[in-house]
Amino acid sequence: MQIFINESSSEIENGTRLFELRGKLKPAADLLLVNGHPVSDDLSLKDGDRVVLIVRGKVPTEKELEALLNVRHTSAVHEKIKNSCIGIAGAGGLGSNVVVALARIGIGELIVADFDLVEPSNLNRQHYFIDQIGMPKVLALQETVKRISPQVNFTAIYEKITPANLNKYFSGVDILVEAFDEAEQKTLLISHFLREFPQIAIVAASGMAGFAPANMISTRKVAKNLYLCGDGVTAARPGQGLMAPRVGVAACHQANAVLRLLLGEEP
Amino acid sequence: MNLCVNGQSRDYPTSLNVEQLLATLELNRDQVVVELNREILVADKYVDIQLKDGDTLEIIQFVGGG
The missing domain is CATH 3.10.20.30 (Beta-grasp domain)
Structure with a gap:
């Protein structure tokens, strides 16, 4: 047999x-x-x-x-995960945690862009370590992903993503994850990407600061090919900082939305 | 002019472009994504796009943090 x-x-x-x-x-x-x-x-x-x-x-x-x-x-599910390419714009609290979740399930290819270095203040929520302080975030993440899932093909882009270079890096992705910090950057990325690539889904995030109930955070479809994770309202501001638990909840909502889309399910 | 904004029907006495609609709704134009009749708009064009009776808009607000 x-x-x-x-x-x-x-x-x-x-x-x-x-x-x-x-x-x-x-x-x-x-x-x-x-x-x-x-x-x-x-x-x-x-x-x-x-x-x-x-x-x-x-x-x-x-x-x-x-x-x-x-x-x-199971093979059918794993084949889809393994043969997928996901873009992640931003490697802060959302991006770093999304990358780690997607690496753990064995996504075939991750393209991660960020222009920042790891700083001590990042460690309260971002997936970096003390010995990575001062490294470009994308290179630190590449190192971490290699330690978790060496089979993942990881492309690190140590550059600021703008409407001008968006196509160059993300035109071939199956899904794009928006993981920026500022609201203005989020909207700029999303509106340009959806116009350029109306057939590619974006999983974005908005509203995950502070320590309000985690159950306020949801995943919903807000426009054609645009999915939004978060509570939509809690902005990061003095007295309501970003903290690991809620940022992590939002990031994992994003990662799960990516997984569901890859498997043909509505997030 | 009647518009459907985020699923709600709203009447406006005068004609508006997208920029003016956002101002009327007291929304920060740089912190929203606007979908007009299922098509995403770029912010540079908000002033040029004159809304018509019966238009359907989804306006998605973003807050900072990530």
Whole structure:
């Protein structure tokens, strides 16, 4: 019969049992996944099963990591995620967290643009580390993504995004994430991009400052191909600063909207 | 002139361009995205676009923070 072992199709004898397979291929494996679920008891394998054998504590190869994602997502879903290209304009509190979420699910290609350096004041909400202070944010993120999902193809653009260079960097994306800070920059980016590329969806954000209830933050369609995440009203201002929890909620709303669009669902 | 703005019907005594409509609504022209009859507008054109009876607009406001 035919099964998949670490996502490679393999012919095994009918009636082969899981522990027997482990004994032959990877006796040290102490984490066994069958069709995405951890299994602790021996069982009889069936045609079409997907088996992943893992040695805990040993760093898996890129191929093995990919296999794990594939099993977790199921192939049809994973193929769509892996073959997608997402643009992220801005790598601050929203952008850095969106990038990390999308990297973790194994998006094939991320194109991230930002012109800023990592500063100490960013650490309260942005996905950077003390030892990255002073680095261009896009390069710091590239480093982080490599540590999470080395198979992700990451393009870092250390440049200010303007209507003039928007086409150059983002014309080939499947979806664009707007992750700027200032309202004026957000509207400029969105209106230019939607006019240039009316067929490409934008997932934007507005309203996630302070510590109002997280449940005020929602994802909604506000125009053709324009989705908005946030509460729409809480602007960053003195006394209502940006903080990790709500910015993170909004960023993950954006990442989930991207994922749903890729899978053909309305966000 | 009757306009549908964000799903609400509104009557205006005089003809307006997009820039004037935003001023009437007390909206900051640089912090909104305007969709007129399902087409996104660029801000440079707000003064040139004269609204007509029956036009449908979606005006999406943005606040700072990210």
